[in-house]
Amino acid sequence: MPKWAMVIDLDRCTGCGACNVACKMENNVPIVDPDEAQNGRAMFWMDMVATYEGEFPHTEAKHVPKPCFHCDDPPCTKVCPVGATYRNPEGLVGQIYHRCIGCRYCMAACPFTAKVYNWYDPKWIDGAQVANPDVSQRMVGVVEKCSFCAHRLQKVKETADVEGREIQENEYVPACMENCPADAIVFGDIDNRNSKVSRLSRSYRVFRYMDDLGVKPKVYYLARRTSS
Amino acid sequence: MEIKRRDFLKLFGSLSGAVVLGEYALDEVMELPEGIIELAKNGPGVETWQNTICGLCPAGCGMRIRLIDGIPVYVKGNPIYPINKGGLCPLGLNALHSLYHPDRLKRPMRKNQSAGTSGWEDVSWDEALKTVSDKLVELRNTGKPHHVAFLGHEENGLMKRLIERFMQAYGSPNYYQCSSAQNNVVPYALLHGHTTMPTYDILNARLIVSFGSNFLEEGYSPIYYTKLYSHHEEQRTRYVQIESRLSLTAANADQWVPILPGTYGALALGLAYVLIREELYDKEFVQQRMVGFEDRVDRSGTRHVGFKNMVLGNYYPEKVEELTGVPSSVILQLGREIGNTRPSLVIGDHGAIDNTNGTYSAMAVHSLNALLGNFEKEGGIFFVDEPPFGGFKSVPLDATARKGRSQDPIGLSKGNAFPLTRFSIESFTKNVLSGTPYPIDVLFVLGGNPLFSALNQKEFSQALQKIPLVVSFDNMLNETSEHAHVILPHDHFMESWGEVSNVTSVGFTHVGMQHPVISRVYDTRHTGDVLIDLAKRIGGQVSRAFPLKNYEEELKRALNGVYNSGTGAIVTEGVGTHWIQFLRQRGWQIGQYASFDEFWDRLIKQGGWWNPIRKTKRWGQVFRTRSQKFELSSQALREGLDKLVVKTGKTNSAQDREFVLSQLNISARGDTVFLPHHEPVPYEVDMPLHLITFRVLSVRDGQGAALPMMQEMFGHSVRRYWQSWAEINPKTAELQHVRDGDWILVQSDAGNLKVKAKVSEGIMPNVIAIPFGLGHTSLGRYAKGHGVNPNSIMKNLYDMLSGKPATQATKVRISVAT
Amino acid sequence: MTQRSGAMVDRDEILFRPIYFTGKGFHITFGILALVLLWSLYMYVTQLSSGLGLTGMNQPVSWGFYIVNFVFFIGISHAGTLISAILRLSKAEWRRPITRMAEVITAIVLAIGGLHPIIDLGRPDRMLNLFTAGRLQSPLLWDVTSITAYFTASTVYLYLPMIPDIARIRDRGGKMKWLYTFMAWGWRGTKRQKHVLNRAISILMVMVIPIAISVHTVISYIFSMTLQPGWHSTIFGPYFVVGAIFSGIAALLIVMIAFRRVYHFENYLKEIHFQYLGTLLLIMSLIWFYFTFSEYLTGVFGAEPHEMHIIMYKLTGPYAVFFWGMILCNFVLPVIIMSFKKLRTITGILIASMGVVIGMWLERLIIVVPSLANPRMELPAGMYMPTMLEWSLFAGGIAVFVMGFMIFSKFFPLISIWEIEEGRTHGRKEVEERIESYLPAAERPG
């Protein structure tokens, strides 16, 4: 059984924000009203954590794209009263929108602020079919978050099934990775020691956010190199 | 986002609630015509993929569109297109929202006089075109074809040629492109005679020093640059970013060197000082390929100061430190570093040149490349060959056209300003307003939104109002097209034929193909077709200049040339560096297509054609100056100024020269005038802060503001959604008693605006930066009324030589707004 | 008003009075509260139709007033059953006039508090999922279970000791006889009945104590089972329980003082009762402070950066007003009032109690919001501003509380009459005997 994981190379990533938008377009993530967005309700499955470190003129700016980390021991699924967020055997942490009762406990429990909520009924293109037809649209009152583009895995599996073969490496590619102009995102089966993710996850530059919590995020970051 | 205590006191103080039901503005983000909804709901669900070129900015990224039953539902980058190799910027990814935008113009419109100034009425294409062609015919019949002007924007390739052909045949000298490319090229033209921007071999350089060029965000092709930036597999290129603000490029650089606005040229010359002093420059290149480095004694025995002594005498580190705010230790370090690292490249753009001294600054920056011998070699600067388009035999002009063409261009300055460009928006506006040398009766505006981006917004809008017939091709009403009388809406790029070739600064010859991916959603037309139609309606020689049926045929004709050239290849999978190396040895040609039709089909299917192999060039082709050398002391500049001197018509040429120089606000005298040097910017002394602007990927120069998702992305990283903000340094903030998140009033001599402060360590003290792109009063429901337009408080200043708007020349003061 | 048949005038007649006489003040107050309730119901309907967007919650502050009030109300509910059970268990004779009111508080407030998580749901229509797809591993489900258990136990515990009183009202005749007949369950006051009732009460009071403790422990688990800084703390269980009892006592005191005034119960709720409960309040205040101190000291001493960030946010940041307000209300105010004899009047105690109720509400706010507002990731701090909707529902909750009490007082005696009587008849003797039993046996000569 593969275990899906992601590596984001912060040395390559420029912080261009294409992944934020690619994800929104791929997953039909709603646009909210301007005031709503300003009041902390903008919905990004792939967020951008932008910070400054150091004091002028020795300022360092950091841009860290942040999806859901698909923790291997996810604190969010543990607390869900109805099992509307769950971890599947391949390590994907999913949401069942039609089961979610909207208690937002999982949001409160996620140490990485990875989940967003439909504060209102999201409005989209009329004739919703003109959005990405592969992804269902959500409704008011449920939590959603990065799914590692699980619908793409589904598609790939179906194709592989029909063709009677295994899924190839690089066949299952999330939208953010596919669109990253810097090729900073790598995705794959981390249990396969020969895969690129696995290789990169053993790089000397690798780190995970809040590793000490023991939730085992499956999104690894490669620290920036600076050449002097 | 800091939370303010007083906000929390509000918690109890007022029961201010957001109980505003139904205030959810984005009810339906996008709007679709009935037919499409019907198809989307009941179609069989057949999936297809098509390639095209993104048309949301001139950067020319390849785009792949997913269609279900012929309806675009998804876009991504074309992975085999060499510019972007599968990546798209946020704006490009949002292209569907521009296709389905609810405020797109659905058919031609005409201002209805009786309905007041803002009243529009729908008209048929025939009627609209008749309105325009009647006027055009009338002007030609009365011998005034030059009363027609055409303001283009970023169009290049065939579209540009088509408009040129139209204006020629019609008989007007007044086709201009109101974009920075026109002005930006001036310094390069002065130094080495080129009329296109140079290309930088970023991939092979080991050190890149950028003077204000925010190429990852504001560059000519940001995704192309991002690809280059991130591909440092084997060795990590070192990036140094010199800029007043920690832009995205600076954030990714290894070193950020903050510098005071308007002093980039001085710093470049400071680095030149180090190179010269420590003899780190390319002596061979300087000796053989450069003019004006050493002092020179002319025939009359006068000694002319060369670049070397001018630099050594004036740009020693202590002085440069004083001018630029960059510590002399950093100047020494940087100078030594570029001198000792090879190949090292220097790029100057944006911040470095958006000022009154921009041309001189760009010359100073570029002179470093010359000192490093960075021409026609790996990790250096080169020039890309034009695509081998097929053309037309030019049709001879008729007498009316010849007469019209010989008139003075209206875009040229009357007085002593901007001697080196054919067009500046400032001169154009002044001439139109004064009606000299002749009035403008018809103005075509294609693309862009000059009224939004200009610095002389008030005057420009008056000029527009003075013109009896303004024809716009916009497919959405914007600030400029609100002033039009007739709008002939252009197709969306997904609906029309087109080509995007040789995008500025991209390092290979290429032609990207656009084709109708979806049949027209509304009753719009391709501007090319419209011009051809107009020409036919005018008849005579004008009509004869357009023998082909439509723009599609024109495209085919052009690409036939490419096919016949036998060079380059249709973009394909798996083109890596090694493959290119291999091909370079083996020679590079197509050969595998039996006919043009086969070539054409393949071309449309794959998305484009390219040729990464450059023709080897002789030095005479590299440097197109009279001396065939890199002219540090610019002969072209000397000639340009001389012409002005002659034009002033005084007797004493020394006095005339003095007069011209003071008119241009050039403070240098003598030989220095022709050398790259630092010109002080006429800043007000009593204003404490430099106002600078920057653009972000999602909104670019304002167009993205029309799309709701781009508004949301605009300030996502600083959590200012759909809003503008002003970045200031904590020290400045303290001095001005401003706290993060406060509303501040930014005042200049030209006006004021209110914006929220963002206190940031990523900007120099005494500088304030406001993103450009928001603050629209038009451009659809999502753009209107959000944020501010910093250009509206900028002083009406221009580059003294090129006429480029000086967007960093204004100083402001700020105070907490109540 | 209904005229009683017969001339039977009870010794404790005043305790029956509210059932038979209703003044104008009652109607006005009730009317106003009903309007508040109606308004809040209307607001809730708007929330149902538009979504939780009408609240001030957001990302990352995904919980706000509803959860704060949930914890707060459930905390108050500990007034009752727990205090009365403990007092009963410890045979504190002075409890007799107090227990009923305490138990009523529990029943009403528990109902209000228990509704809050439902109000907070984005999809209340899918509540049934809790039963069809409920995961017992989720602390939220522990809550559902323990609150249900507590509610059941405490209503039964309220009801059982009411039976003899209900029978009396039945016997007095008058309005709604059928109700009292039904509820009296055929109580005739036989020896056997008395024995069974006493047994049942004894069993319940022993049972109810762990259930009550479990309720607030489990509520604390909602927070402490997550890894969030400021929440993930082992001390939270007892801390919450102590806080609950603390706020419960304060609420009880307020209710007692109010009804004492309104219904002239001065003869029953005597100075001494307030002094005793006041002492309990003081003790709880000290215990509460001890827990608070431990909670924050360990945090500060450990100085784990995220934990520290939250603590500083509370101590010196935007929430400092609330934090120090809480310390003032929960500690400084009650301790000062209770320590000085001069201040320890009924008014003083009322002020202290109101302070504690407010302080404990602030404590809930300070626990819920700052941890959410300061994500561990380097994201900007969120901010939370409750909207009119949330204030309205808060007001609605309080209205329901007062209205519940008012209605109760119109049907049942607020002070357990039979227990007072029992005190008169058996209590004295029993206490004497008990005291006797404490003392050393008289020395026998030889």
Ligand SMILES: Nc1nc2c(c(=O)[nH]1)N[C@H]1C(S)=C(S)[C@@H](COP(=O)(O)OP(=O)(O)OC[C@@H]3O[C@H](n4cnc5c(=O)[nH]c(N)nc54)[C@H](O)[C@@H]3O)O[C@H]1N2
């Ligand atoms: N991410 C991103 N990518 C981009 C862009 C972006 O904004 N964001 N912009 C794209 C565009 S539009 C460009 S131009 C390139 C590079 O853009 P650069 O050349 O690097 O842009 P600037 O130098 O900032 O632009 C200077 C300007 O010239 C124009 N102009 C105004 N008045 C006149 C006039 O009188 N005469 C002439 N000739 N021009 C005038 C503009 O209004 C303007 O102020 O990058 C392109 N790529």
Ligand SMILES: Nc1nc2c(c(=O)[nH]1)N[C@H]1C(S)=C(S)[C@@H](COP(=O)(O)OP(=O)(O)OC[C@H]3O[C@@H](n4cnc5c(=O)[nH]c(N)nc54)[C@H](O)[C@@H]3O)O[C@H]1N2
């Ligand atoms: N402070 C500051 N000011 C700047 C700049 C800066 O960097 N700083 N940058 C400057 C630069 S480089 C530029 S280019 C200007 C640009 O600023 P603008 O002139 O505003 O350029 P765009 O936003 O590209 O213009 C988009 C408009 O063109 C229309 N359009 C799009 N495609 C087509 C088409 O195919 N046909 C027709 N007919 N219309 C079309 C759209 O509907 C839209 O109305 O801003 C300049 N101003």
Ligand code: SF4
């Ligand atoms: S798209 Fe790639 S480069 Fe851009 S922000 Fe995301 S990860 Fe970074």
Ligand code: SF4
């Ligand atoms: S990052 Fe958050 S939402 Fe994602 S799996 Fe981990 S805890 Fe759950």
Ligand code: SF4
């Ligand atoms: S909000 Fe939905 S997914 Fe999250 S814990 Fe509650 S029911 Fe589960």
Ligand code: SF4
């Ligand atoms: S993996 Fe898919 S869902 Fe997750 S951030 Fe990337 S695009 Fe979005």
Ligand code: SF4
């Ligand atoms: S840079 Fe963005 S907007 Fe411009 S062509 Fe590329 S994808 Fe399109």
Ligand SMILES: [Mo]
């Ligand atoms: Mo531009």
